[in-house]
Amino acid sequence: MIRKRDNKKVFRDPIYGYINVEYDFISDLIDSNEFQRLRRIRQLSGVSMVFHGAEHSRFSHSIGVYGLAYKVLQEQQVIKNYLNEYEQVVFLTAALLHDIGHGPYSHSFEHVFGLSHEAYSAKIIKHSTGIASILDQVSESLKEDVCSVILKQGKFKIIEQLISSQLDVDRMDYLERDSYFTGAKYGNIDKDRIIRMMTIKDDIIVFKEGAIHAIENYLISRYHMYWQVYYHPVARSYEIILEQIYLRMLDLIKDKQLDDDYSLYLKNVIENQEDITSYLELDDYYVNGLIKRYRHHKDVILNTLCNDFLDRHLFSYETIKDTSDERILEIKALVNDNNYFYKIDQVSQVTYLLNEFDIVINRINILMKDGEIKKLDQVSPIVKGLSVSGIKTDCKLFFRHV
Numbered sequence: 001m002i003r004k005r006d007n008k009k010v011f012r013d014p015i016y017g018y019i020n021v022e023y024d025f026i027s028d029l030i031d032s033n034e035f036q037r038l039r040r041i042r043q044l045s046g047v048s049m050v051f052h053g054a055e056h057s058r059f060s061h062s063i064g065v066y067g068l069a070y071k072v073l074q075e076q077q078v079i080k081n082y083l084n085e086y087e088q089v090v091f092l093t094a095a096l097l098h099d100i101g102h103g104p105y106s107h108s109f110e111h112v113f114g115l116s117h118e119a120y121s122a123k124i125i126k127h128s129t130g131i132a133s134i135l136d137q138v139s140e141s142l143k144e145d146v147c148s149v150i151l152k153q154g155k156f157k158i159i160e161q162l163i164s165s166q167l168d169v170d171r172m173d174y175l176e177r178d179s180y181f182t183g184a185k186y187g188n189i190d191k192d193r194i195i196r197m198m199t200i201k202d203d204i205i206v207f208k209e210g211a212i213h214a215i216e217n218y219l220i221s222r223y224h225m226y227w228q229v230y231y232h233p234v235a236r237s238y239e240i241i242l243e244q245i246y247l248r249m250l251d252l253i254k255d256k257q258l259d260d261d262y263s264l265y266l267k268n269v270i271e272n273q274e275d276i277t278s279y280l281e282l283d284d285y286y287v288n289g290l291i292k293r294y295r296h297h298k299d300v301i302l303n304t305l306c307n308d309f310l311d312r313h314l315f316s317y318e319t320i321k322d323t324s325d326e327r328i329l330e331i332k333a334l335v336n337d338n339n340y341f342y343k344i345d346q347v348s349q350v351t352y353l354l355n356e357f358d359i360v361i362n363r364i365n366i367l368m369k370d371g372e373i374k375k376l377d378q379v380s381p382i383v384k385g386l387s388v389s390g391i392k393t394d395c396k397l398f399f400r401h402v
Contacts, residue, residue: 002086003024004022004023005021005023005024008021011063011067013064015064015173015177016064016067016068019063019064019067019070020070023092025134025137025138026093028134029093029096029131030063030096032130032134033130033280034128035059036059038057038059038062038100038102039058039059040283040285041057041059041102041103041104041105041106041283042056042057042058042105042106043056043061043177044056044229044230044235045105045106045108045235045239045242046105046235046236046238047178047229047232047235049235049237049238049312051181051229053181053182053183054178054181056177056178056181060177061099061173061177062096062097062098064173065095065163065169065170065173066096068172068195069091069092069162069169071195072169072195072198073091073092075195075196076195076196076199078200079158079162079205083158086139089138089142090156090159091156091162091163093135093146094146094150094159094163095163097121097125097150098163101116101119101120102117103115103279104282104286104287105239105242105287108242108243108246111243112243112246112247113246113250113269113270118150119151120279121147121150122147122151123274124279125143125146125147125150126143126144126147128276149163150164152164157203157204158200158203161204165205165363165364167218171222172189172191175189175218175225176189178225178229179221182229184225184228184229186221186225186228187221187225187229189214189217189218190218193210194207194214194215196211197214198211199367201367201371202373204365205365206365206367207366207367208366208367209366209367209368209369209379212366212380215376215380215383216382216383219351219386220351220382223349223351223386226349227349231394233317234314236317237315237317237398238309238312238314240345241305241309241314243343244305244340245294245305245306247340248299248301248302248305248340249266249290249294250270252299253266258299262293263290265279265282265286266278266290269282291306291310292306292310295310301340304400305340308400315342315399315400316399317396317397318396318397319394319396319397320397321395322395323344325397328344331397334399335399335400341399341400342399342400343398343399345395345397345398346393346394346395347393347394348393348394349392350387350391350392351386363375366379
């Protein structure tokens with residue numbers, strides 16, 4: 001029996017109202033240094049340059065994902081009965097900690113330094129002083145089992161499907177939360193209907209026929225959120241400047257030209273990716289401090305990029321056909337062939353993945369009234385059409401006017 005609190009702890013959330021915490025150890029995890037660090041990492045990085053309200057953090061998103069996981073267990077008796085108490089704890093813990101490994105400004109950091117936030121989540125859960133000790137007090141196997149869910153190792157397939165698939169508690173939270181804080185209305189989804197129609201058959205998560213319209217709306221909303229919010233060219237421009245700053249810092253560190261105490265933790269992580277103590281010092285505040293300091297650095301490229309970032313002097317952008325477009329040569333000449341002052345960026349999004357997710361636990365499965373399980377695209381003409389026609393790619397050339 002895992003110890004529960006005498007009185008539930010609650011978090012007042014702008015999306016869900018009260019989010020309840022029943023277990024003592026969940027409360028302890030939230031109060032840990034490692035989890036509190038997520039308050040200092042924005043959920044949407046450069047999106048706030050377009051949507052000024054998008055100041056919410058990885059902390060609030062992680063609490064929200066936990067809240068939806070808790071809601072699933074409270075409202076779906078089939079799932080609650082399928083999972084024993086220990087597995088329910090694994091589910092709640094993995095939902096809470098799934099983003100614990102994000103670095104400063106999240107995906108830009110991962111892209112430049114070749115890191116994986118899922119891998120770092122597992123490292124932090126296993127080896128950090130705070131979280132590891134809290135989980136060990138519950139069960140010696142808990143941290144390993146939570147990591148197996150985050151890394152999708154197949155030990156807890158139902159839990160993996162609930163946390164990381166094409167329709168999961170993570171995606172449902174970030175769509176609605178990001179919609180709320182950006183002011184974009186595309187992310188409004190009927191999560192209550194989706195959860196109510198959720199059940200288990202043949203050891204996989206399925207959705208009853210009555211959920212089809214809500215799921216269609218969810219998929220279309222996700223598609224529009226990507227193009228109208230996440231892939232907005234101004235947000236991409238801001239993040240590309242950040243990536244170029246990271247790249248310049250990386251090159252200067254390698255050349256021993258950025259050798260001061262301020263960049264120590266970043267250098268430690270670059271030199272040793274197992275240095276969890278240094279990694280946990282990295283957050284948006286730390287990087288902002290570096291950028292503010294280096295706006296006065298003697299390296300002209302670095303100080304130029306840092307000033308552009310801080311003063312919102314964004315890169316211009318043009319749509320190009322592909323990487324062979326003649327306009328690229330013109331822009332390279334314009335920036336004197338300085339690789340830090342231009343970048344080709346291509347993004348794409350599809351409404352619903354058929355082939356990449358053509359394994360049972362990752363695709364969206366519909367339970368028909370006769371008991372047969374069918375793939376969503378087999379029963380929804382809208383999704384079937386969009387899975388083919390709803391594929392969009394955008395290739396842009398971003399550059400700095402010299």
